[in-house]
Amino acid sequence: MSSVDLELDLTDVEREIQQTVHRFAGDVMRPVGQQIDKLHDPADAVAESSPLWDAFDQYEALGIDAFQREESDLTPVQMARIQAIISEEKGWGDAGLALTLGSRGGGFVAGFAAASESPELIERYATPGNREIGCWAITEPDHGSDTLALSEPHFDDPSVKANCIAKRDGDDYVIRGQKSSWVSNGPIATVAALYCTIDGDQGFKGGGVAVVPLDLPGISKGKPLDKIGQRALCQGEIFFDEVRIPREFMVVDKEGYSDQLHSTLTFMNSFMGVTFTGVARSAFDLARAYAHERIQGGKPIIEHQSVKLRLFDMYRKVETASTYARKVSIFNNTSEDAKLHYAIAAKTYCTRVAFDVASDAIQMFGGNGLSREYPVEKIMRDARASMIEDGCNEVLSIVGAADL
Ligand SMILES: Cc1cc2nc3c(=O)[nH]c(=O)nc-3n(C[C@H](O)[C@H](O)[C@H](O)COP(=O)(O)OP(=O)(O)OC[C@H]3O[C@@H](n4cnc5c(N)ncnc54)[C@H](O)[C@@H]3O)c2cc1C
Known part of the structure; x- marks a missing residue:
């Protein structure tokens, strides 16, 4: 039974993409996901010898991420239909890989880079074909659910102290602190969409989103986390020791957070x-x-x-x-x-x-x-x-x- 049986108006392109991704999910994602799942040490899952890298390459060679780009000829609805089909098929292949494979090319960090006023970020992370790996760093050792629960009273309570703070310093921001050991792709990412608190009196509400290249001085990472499921999707901490970024890297500030x-x-x-x-x-x-x-x-x-x-x-x-x-x-x-x-x-x-x-x-x-x-x-x-x-x-x- 296929994921598109109920789609009366399925186009030929959609069917072809569904079948292509389904084959990839069965032939590549499933065996690689099972192989990585059985590796005892999570560090081996991200080592050079890991089958993860070949899965990234084969996924890239499929070329399906091109359907999501703005320059595609498809209408937004056609793109969204195809995206939904692709995501379900990837989930059918392997949950952990489904979430990690799209992060090459910057993943959702690419969108923030593209929206920035920094030619450096645009060139490095928003150009199609780049091989950077993105991550979303929002949770902290002392803050999991509360970083996401934006409807709850604690969200604008300044007495709730974040573990990762960005402070304005002239034309720069200086970032201090750490993100949790749960940042997906943390160990392999080269760039982060860092959702952090900006120094001030608004609590989490006064946050910002910075695009942070993870090769900047002062950044270090923890070991890949050992966990029971989705072992092909690695997690790990990111530490920030007086990391200086230009103001333009803070793509979203307190007003828009x-x-x-x-x-x-x-x-x-x-x-x-x-x-x-x-x-x-x-x-x-x-x-x-x-x-x-x-x-x-x-x-x-x-x-x-x-x-x-x-x-x-x-x-x-x-x-x-x-x-x-x-x-x-x-x-x-x-x-x-x-x-x-x-x-x-x-x-x-x-x-x-x-x-x-x-x-x-x-x-x-x-x-x-x-x-x-x-x-x-x-x-x-x-x-x-x-x-x-x-x-x-x-x-x-x-x-x-x-x-x-
Ligand atoms: C596979 C995986 C991938 C992840 N990827 C990322 C990632 O890419 N980036 C990232 O930053 N983080 C990531 N996380 C972290 C994830 O977002 C947090 O684990 C999650 O938000 C819960 O936070 P916590 O683990 O600190 O649990 P806690 O927030 O401590 O919650 C513990 C328990 O208390 C309950 N609880 C807490 N607050 C409330 C409340 N207000 N009302 C009712 N119940 C409450 C919860 O439901 C839960 O049962 C990932 C986690 C997993 C498991």
Whole structure:
């Protein structure tokens, strides 16, 4: 069952892209993701010998990121439709890789670089074909959910002290402090979209977004973090010891910070919705195939009614997640009236569906489901991480409720 079966008006280009990315997801992402998942030391996942780098190269060679560029001939709606299809297929391949592969070329940092008034940033990070790797550094050792919960009273409370502060000094900003060990791509990134607090009396609300080249003096990094899921997506701290950046690198200042964070959350959560629908679909596809293969009591287990019921429940969840997440992703990427609550509903629903469907897939596989020789336990670990990633689902829901 394909991710586009319900699309009545699918164009030839869309079908071709879906099939191309599906092949890439199955032939490259899945085996590489499984290989990296089994590496004991997370440092090996980012070492020169890691298959990660070959996956980056093969992804780049596919050329599909070109469909997202502004100079493409496609309309914004066509671009958004294709983007949603690509994201779901990548999620179907491997959750961790789905999130990391698009970061070469700067990922979403490229947009901030392009919007800056710095020719240096534009040339280095916003030129198509660059091989920089971006990351989003917002959470801190003492601040996880609260950095994202912009609707809550603590957000403009100056007594809540950030761990990473930028202070104006003449024509520069000087950055001191650190970001959490959870910055995705932190260990391999060459540039950060640094969401930090600007020295003053407005708390998180008085923040800014700086594009920070990670080769500047005073920057150092922690070791890659060891975690249970999405092991192909590395995480690690970034430390700032009196790091000086020119004023133009602070692309968003206090005035624009809350709106920028609102829009970042709208964009990110929409993207997470379609990606984790793909993760759910991968668990469903594996369970469906296994149900037809596994013989118990002289017949394939799919012939047992309770197995049929379980499979259909999984199917219903995947299809509703796919339909809603795709609709939200297209709407939020094209409408001037993009809505955070749609995005959060998509992220929290689809990540939950991915976890539930992966957990059901384990049950369907019986003992084999628990074995690392079979792929479904990894998918459940990947999905579990997504309910905390980019904001715990319960905190995001509080922010979403405030947006209704
Ligand atoms: C796979 C993965 C990738 C990540 N990638 C990045 C990244 O790229 N960049 C980055 O900066 N960070 C990243 N993070 C960090 C992530 O954003 C945080 O883990 C998340 O926001 C939660 O913060 P915390 O871990 O500090 O938990 P806490 O905020 O300490 O929360 C702990 C518990 O308390 C609950 N809680 C906290 N506050 C409230 C509240 N107000 N109301 C109700 N319940 C509350 C939470 O729901 C949770 O159950 C990533 C995390 C993961 C797991």
